[in-house]
Each structure stands twice: as C-alpha cells, then as structure tokens.
Amino acid sequence: MIELELLKTALLLGGLILLGGCYGILYGIGKLANWRALRLAGFACYGLQCVIALAVVGLSPLTTPWKLVVIIGTLGFFGIPPITWRFVELTHEAEGHT
C-alpha cells in the first residue's frame, strides 16, 4: 500500500538527517581531539546515511525528481563538516584565536 510505504519513507528521511548530524558531530570531535577513530565513526555514519539514501531511492514510492533531491542533499552533507571546519579554523587563525 503506497500510503504506508510513504510513512515508512518519512522515518527513513528522519534517520537520514539524524545520521548526517552524527557525522558532523563525530567528525568535529574527532578533529578536536585528533582522534582518528572518531572521525572514522563519523564517516561510518555518513556511509549509513548513504545506505538510507539508497534505500529511499530503491524502496520508496517517491517519484524520480524527489529521489534526486534526496541524493543531492545526501551528497551535500558529505562536504559540509570538512568545509565548515576548515573555514572556522581559517577565520579563527586569521583573528589569532586558537
């Protein structure tokens, strides 16, 4: 039944963003503590996020344009933590903050 599939998709989408948040947090803490395992755990979260995105593409009744939006959004998530981190470091370094 397509309605029930859509409701399951909603939970998948929530999980998708939540894992993106876990990726960002673990990546950040890993960088701060210079702890490689945490950064890897962050990337693992991103990997799970990709799996969920693929599940949405493969299993959900969303139409193709919406699946594309989910894929583009998931790809966007990958770049945000490292780019943000680098930018924050640069702005702080430029101002003499550590």
Added chain:
Amino acid sequence: MYRSQQLAVKYLTAAIALFGVMTIAGLMSAYYYINPNFLFGLLDFNIAKILHIDTLIIWLLMGFMGAIYWFLPEEFGIEIAGIRAAEVLFYVFCGVVAVVAAVFIFVQYGGSDALGMWLVNQGRKYVEAPRWAAIGVVIVMLVFAYNVIGTAIRAKKMTGIMAVLIIDLVPLIILYLNAFAAYRNMSEDLYWWWWLVHLWVEGTWEVLIGCIMALALMSLLGTSRRIVETWLYIEVALVMGTGILGLGHHYFWIGTPQYWLAVGGFFSAFEPLPLLGMVVHAVYDAGTHRMKTTNRPAFFWIMAEAFGNFIGAGVWGFMITLPQINLYAHGTQWTVSHGHFAFWGAYACGVIGVCYLVLGKVRGAAMLDGIAWRWAFATLNIGLIGMAGALLISGFGQAFVERALGGSTLEAFIAGQESPSFVASMYARFLFGLVFAGGYVLLIYDFVTLGRRVPARVAQAVAS
C-alpha cells in the same frame, strides 16, 4: 548599567513569566486529550491552546527585544535613542498582553463581525489578539525599530551585526501587518497568513536570533567580531536562500497552484544543510573553549540552541516536508511534535542562554555555575524531548490510522483518536509535560538564586 539594559532585564523577566504561562496553558491543553471533560463549558481546549501558542510568540518576542536592548548600548557605546518611549511602551506592552489574556479567558468568544475582531479575537492562529492589541504590537515594534536605527544614527556608527538587524526589522514589521488581513476565501487567507507565520519563524526570526547569538558569543566567549559577522552573513544567506521559498511547504494542501509542491518540497529539502554547518561550528566552539567559561549555564544553553535547531527543525522537519508524505502527516500531532522541538531548539534555548548571560552581568558574579541550572537544563530538555517523542508517535499513529488506512473520513478521525498508540502517547506527553514544568520551576529557582548562593567549593575553602 545603561537604562536600556535595565529595560532589557524587565523584558527578559516578563518573557520568562510568560514562558511559565505558556507552560501552564500547554499542560492544560495536553490534559484535555486525556480528560476531554476538563473545565468543560468554563475554559475549553481552544482557549487553552490559544493561550499556549500566543504566549509562545509573545515570550520569545519579548526575549528577543530584551536581548537587543541589552546588547545595543554595548554595541554603540551610548544610551539608546528613544529610551523613554521604550520604557513606557514596555508597560503598555505588558498591559496589553494582560488585557488580551483576560479577554481570552473571561470573554472567550466574540461575534463573527468587525466588533468581534476589534475587541475579542481575530480568529487566525498565532495572531488571535484583537485588532486594538495588534495595533499596540505594531506601535511597540515601530518604537523598537526606532530605538535600534536612531541609536545607530546618533552614534554615527554601523556594525555588520547591526546592519543585518536593521535590515531584518523591516520585513519583521511589514510581515506582521498581515495580522490585520480579513479574507473571506480561506485559501486566500491561509496563503497570506503563512507569509506572516512562516516568514517570521523561518525567516526574520532566524536572522534576529542569529544577530543575538552573534552578540552573545562575543560577550560570552570573547569571539572576535570578524568571525561572528562572517558566520552571520553566511547563515543569513543560507537560511534565507532555503527558507524564503521553503514557504511553499505550507502551501501543499490549501488550494494553491500545484507548482508550490515542487517549489516548497525542493527548497525545504535543503533547509537542514545550513543547520548542520551550525552544529559543526558549535562543536568547534565548545571544543576550543574546552567547555570552560565563566558562565557555564549560558554557554550550555547557547550550545543547545545549535543542536536543538538541527534536530527539531532539521530532522523532524525533513520527515514531513516532502509533499507526498506531508499529504498524510500535515495537521496531525506529527506537525505539533516538529513545532515543539523546532521552536525550543531554534529560539527558546537561545533566549534562556541570553537570560543567563545577562544574569551573570547583573549579579556581578565572577563565575556562574552550580547544580540547580544543570537540573533545570536536564529536566527541561528531557521533558521537551519526551513530549516531542510522544507527539511523534501519536502523529505517526494518526497518519497511519486516520489518513493512510481510513482515508481521512470523520470515522477515521475518531478511530485515529481512539487508537492505542495515540491514547498512550497523550498520557506520555502529559507526563513529560509535567517534567518540563518541573524544569521550569527549577529554572526560576536558579534565576532567583544564581550568583547569590555561595558555591560549595568556595564555602569549603573559606571554612578551612
């Protein structure tokens, strides 16, 4: 302390008092779901709900104004322009809020005519306040704008944060004028009403809290102006870039043209991305300062703002933002869950953080810490997460039973309301509401006593 800062303390005090009224009205609203006969005929559910959501708007607005009145003289180095008018209007504002609340509680209903709209209730969610009171709000906001702009002119100085704030005040006031509209066509009415509700909450308020957080971070952590201003510009660009047309996610099922499905869904889908950037930045700030600050409660509440915003607006919002899913989820407790979490994360945590920051300065405490604020922080957040979780489960049950299985008939609506998941969740929501209310009491205790209590370690050192 500047007079403007004394006024800020009054505004923040009034905001926290209204936060309490909102909590009580929310508890009542939650209890009606368990016992529909509660206060039947005396104070029905709709009145409690009006009090709950209207005080939410007003306490946050007063909190924002208090924060700006606090930082404004520090930013410009002079007393604000029009301070006398601002002081008088504070009491007018409080008086108006009290009278409107009394009208809602004791008069409750007006006729469906102009007189009813002018004196009792305009009948539009979040902006129910009668027209005379809405005119009062416009006057207060205009004087507030004059305070900000006039001070910048008098000081012959402009900072990046203040420029963003001044630009933001224009749509903030203009959009509120929408509160006066009275359309006979419901689709037309909702179309413009969302301009007010969405573009305030996901547009102008986001910018306003961004300015306040920028000022708070400079004051709390000594972060340089260049850093906070750079981030403010980026945040404003990203939030407005996705948020303005994200307005479309409210236009899905209210009789607007079909293209809003694509526009609203597309832009809303990217709204979590800037929020993730804020989370990463918060982790950086928390880490570089090693959670060490002279004002720990303010620091923790401001950090909670970034995380709560991401989860409440980002995670909860994304679940229901695509039009196909929203068809089943809109108007259920699922939306209510998102609303609770998003308002809490995006705004309430920030305002509470500013309250602690101001308290630290007012009490002249070299170090603000203790146990009470931790308990308040924990219980308020656990209560809120519990409520949002219970509402999510009940909303999912509603979407499942009433919308997906039942086809949105009246019979299906009743079946949804009576489903075990819905009923159990309503009890859970009320219980977590009580936890939240307990957290509010602890917060008040901490506000009253913080900086006046002697920390245990200090007392021990003195004794030895």
